[in-house]
Amino acid sequence: MTYLQNRDENVKPSLRVTGSAAMKAVYQLSIAGQTLVIAVEDILFLAQGADVQTQLLGAIGELPFISFGGVRYPVYSLRDGFIPNLGVTETDKLVALLRFSKALDDSEKSRPSIAIACESLQPIMCISNPHALPEFMVGFGPIVGVVEILHEPMLSNADTPYNRELADVSGQAKEQELATAREGACWLPFTTADRLIQYFEGALGNDLSNTESLRLAG
Amino acid sequence: MTYQTRNLFVWQVDNDSGQPMAFIDASIQAFLNGAELHFVPMCEPCCGQIVLWSGIPIPVFCSKQTKNSLSTEVSREDVLLVRVRALGGLNNIGIRVSGSPKKQQITDGSFAAFSSEECGLLKHCMISGYVHEGQSVPILDPDLFCSREYIRAQNRQLRMSSSIA
Numbered sequence: 560m561t562y563l564q565n566r567d568e569n570v571k572p573s574l575r576v577t578g579s580a581a582m583k584a585v586y587q588l589s590i591a592g593q594t595l596v597i598a599v600e601d602i603l604f605l606a607q608g609a610d611v612q613t614q615l616l617g618a619i620g621e622l623p624f625i626s627f628g629g630v631r632y633p634v635y636s637l638r639d640g641f642i643p644n645l646g647v648t649e650t651d652k653l654v655a656l657l658r659f660s661k662a663l664d665d666s667e668k669s670r671p672s673i674a675i676a677c678e679s680l681q682p683i684m685c686i687s688n689p690h691a692l693p694e695f696m697v698g699f700g701p702i703v704g705v706v707e708i709l710h711e712p713m714l715s716n717a718d719t720p721y722n723r724e725l726a727d728v729s730g731q732a733k734e735q736e737l738a739t740a741r742e743g744a745c746w747l748p749f750t751t752a753d754r755l756i757q758y759f760e761g762a763l764g765n766d767l768s769n770t771e772s773l774r775l776a777g
Numbered sequence: 778m779t780y781q782t783r784n785l786f787v788w789q790v791d792n793d794s795g796q797p798m799a800f801i802d803a804s805i806q807a808f809l810n811g812a813e814l815h816f817v818p819m820c821e822p823c824c825g826q827i828v829l830w831s832g833i834p835i836p837v838f839c840s841k842q843t844k845n846s847l848s849t850e851v852s853r854e855d856v857l858l859v860r861v862r863a864l865g866g867l868n869n870i871g872i873r874v875s876g877s878p879k880k881q882q883i884t885d886g887s888f889a890a891f892s893s894e895e896c897g898l899l900k901h902c903m904i905s906g907y908v909h910e911g912q913s914v915p916i917l918d919p920d921l922f923c924s925r926e927y928i929r930a931q932n933r934q935l936r937m938s939s940s941i942a
Contacts, residue, residue, distance in 0.1 A: 593818045641819055692817070692827075693865050695923045696836045700819040705827060705834050745851075746815045746827065746834065 585685045585706070587747070588655070589678040591637040591648075594747055596685065596706050601752035603627070603656045605680060608647050611654060623647065625654055625674050632656060635759055636676035641701060643762040651676035657752035672756055684709050689749040701758040702748040709744055787916055789909065790857055790878035794840045797914045798899055799881065799907075804919050806858040806869050808877055816843065816850045823931035828856050828871050837871035838922050840898070840931065842939050859919040870919060883907045898934060901927040 586602060588595045606625050611634050616622045623646040624631040636648050647654065659672040687707035697703065787799040807830070814826040814837055825843065827834040837856055856871040857878060891906040895913040902921035906913055921927060 690834050691866075692820070692834070693836060693867050693923070695864070695925070695928060696817075696820050696824045698821050702817070702819050705815070705817060746817075746829075748817050748819065 582684050582686055584682055585708070586655075587681045587683045587708070588750075589680070590675070591639055591641055592678075593641070595702065596683075596689075596708060596747045596749045597755075598751065599682070601658050602680075603658045606654045606656070606674070608652050608654060608676065611647055611676075613646075625656065627656055632672070632674045634674045634676055635763070637701075643759050645763075647676040650678050653677050653680055655680060657755060659756055660753055673759060675755060686744055699758070699761060701755055702750045703754050704749045705746045706749040707744050707746050785883045787881050787883060787907075788878040789881045789914060790874045791876055792840050792899075793854070793873040793875055795875060796840070796897060796899065797909065797912060799914050799916045800857075800859055800878075800919070801916065804859045804917075805878070806860050808874075809856040809858060809871070810877065811853045812856040812871075814852050814854055814856070814873075816852070821928055821932060822935045823928055826852075826873075828858075830858060830869060830871075835869050835871050836867070837873060838931075839873040840934075841873070842935050861919045861923065864920065864923055870922060872919075872922070881909060898927065898930050901930060 584599055586597050586599060588597055604627065606627075610625055611623045612625070613621045613623050614631070623634040625634055626632075634646060634654055636644050636646060636651055638644055638648060654674045654676050656674045657672060685706045685708045689704045689706045691704040692702070787801055788805050789797060789799040791797050809828060809830075812828045814828055815834075816826055818825070822842075823840070824836050824838050826837040826839065828837050829835070835858065837854075843852070855874050855876065857874045858869045858871050861867060861870055887907040887909065888905070890908040890913075892913045893900045893903060893906060893915065896903060896906065896915040899915045899917060901924065902917045902919075903915040904918045904921075905916040907916070908914070
């Protein structure tokens with residue numbers, strides 16, 4: 560398997576620019592024709608769509624998966640209208656393994672739970688903290704809020720270190736830099752690994768519990 | 778015994794479908810002429826846009842299908858910001874309107890002829906109503922826009938109108 564990125568968990572992705580506002584590296588995820596933003600720490604690693612394998616599994620039939628650290632993780636995707644599906648779609652080129660914040664077993668260490676296919680994934684800079692949207696607005700959908708991001712990605716590809724330091728400039732210059740950045744900013748929907756997993760659990764509850772046996776088999 | 782309501786004023790405005798509605802003075806926060814609305818995908822269809830107010834994204838309700846379909850799309854609409862009673866930290870919501878709100882004085886007689894049956898889905902958000910130029914106008918409680926009952930009914934109507942179109 561070819562990993563596009565395998566992060567060092569000790570590296571902090573956050574960049575503090577001013578006392579009141581933070582510029583932070585996040586991932587812009589293109590999925591089912593839409594753009595989502597997700598925190599860097601919510602994605603454990605990326606694989607290519609071609610790395611997805613399949614295994615025959617009892618009641619489910621052919622189950623697509625990727626292997627990581629000796630464990631197999633089921634691969635899910637979203638089609639137009641954000642309808643959850645097993646496997647990858649024709650337009651999906653990457654597979655992102657999500658980091659689940661809650662432990663799935665008795666061990667204290669958190670571990671990733673599912674992988675999600677996407678068309679592209681790009682590191683970008685957000686210039687605001689995520690703003691949560693009220694429950695009556697998001698309903699049971701896969702997003703939790705919105706975040707203000709720069710139109711032009713500051714980091715051009717996945718190989719660029721996401722923790723790149725901004726130039727060491729004075730506080731006033733940083734304020735100016737942030738103000739300039741805001742002029743070309745837009746708001747994008749923000750999600751988390753937990754919310755995406757919840758969304759899949761809601762739609763494919765039985766399938767997800769069945770795929771636990773896949774991990775054990777791996 | 779009769780009660781005088783000589784000083785009862787409301788703000789009347791048409792929603793984006795052209796239906797009249799009214800709010801009491803205390804409900805009104807601001808009127809945003811040609812506000813920039815950002816589309817948020819995967820939200821409830823009747824509440825799938827936000828407007829920035831003092832740097833905070835505020836949910837905006839609509840009663841007419843929006844043409845947006847991508848998270849990067851932005852449109853300009855008139856929005857009435859109304860106060861809600863702190864729903865999960867939220868103090869305001871936006872409602873897409875056509876034109877600016879106008880102050881109306883309500884007289885005693887205008888309450889009696891009011892009929893909620895003429896108010897369509899706005900009857901889910903209504904606390905009272907009056908008749909203006911022969912038309913029933915509901916006086917609305919902004920908090921009721923956020924109720925499951927209204928959102929479900931409005932979504933159903935949007936789906937029906939889009940399938941007919």
